[in-house]
Amino acid sequence: SGVFASNGGMKMEKTLAMIKPDGLRGNYTERIKGAIVESGFRILEERIVELDEDRASRFYAEHSSRSFFPNLVKYMTSGPVCIMVLEKQNAIADWRALIGPTDSVKAKATHPNSIRAMCGLDSEKNCVHGSDSLLSAQREISFFFEEETESGVVNSV
Numbered sequence: 001s002g003v004f005a006s007n008g009g010m011k012m013e014k015t016l017a018m019i020k021p022d023g024l025r026g027n028y029t030e031r032i033k034g035a036i037v038e039s040g041f042r043i044l045e046e047r048i049v050e051l052d053e054d055r056a057s058r059f060y061a062e063h064s065s066r067s068f069f070p071n072l073v074k075y076m077t078s079g080p081v082c083i084m085v086l087e088k089q090n091a092i093a094d095w096r097a098l099i100g101p102t103d104s105v106k107a108k109a110t111h112p113n114s115i116r117a118m119c120g121l122d123s124e125k126n127c128v129h130g131s132d133s134l135l136s137a138q139r140e141i142s143f144f145f146e147e148e149t150e151s152g153v154v155n156s157v
């Protein structure tokens with residue numbers, strides 16, 4: 001008919017995924033990437049970087065007044081992270097669904113097939129990140145893949 005998109009109306013989207021330091025340390029990278037590809041995402045970009053304190057603080061700036069913020073920055077700077085741009089229809093919500101709830105203990109109880117249930121530890125060390133909205137996805141993708149790369153602030157390992 002040509003009036004409706006054959007994809008049911010869902011938009012092709014890009015989202016930012018990150019395997020956090022505990023995920024890399026625990027050797028979960030290949031399992032996580034397997035789940036990503038199996039769920040129909042294309043990995044458009046992939047890079048290992050080490051966040052310094054300034055960069056981790058700016059990435060999580062919206063949480064800067066929270067009591068957990070200093071520990072969050074320590075965690076995020078405790079080792080390399082793997083950042084990826086994922087693409088698929090409805091990628092933003094679908095990646096959030098695949099990673100599961102923020103608190104990995106809750107994830108194990110209520111979303112046993114989620115990535116945080118598989119490899120997260122608690123409400124801080126939860127193994128992976130996913131953009132939570134179209135605006136965050138755009139901000140976070142440009143944070144890693146457009147801004148500052150020339151000045152070397154993104155420190156590729």
Ligand code: UDP
Pocket residue numbers: 063068072101102123124125126129130132
């Ligand atoms: N976090 C934490 N303690 C909390 C809540 C969050 O250390 O009580 C950390 C956790 O690593 C989380 C990140 O801060 O992934 C960002 O929190 P947000 O609420 O945005 O959760 P997310 O979007 O990652 O599920």
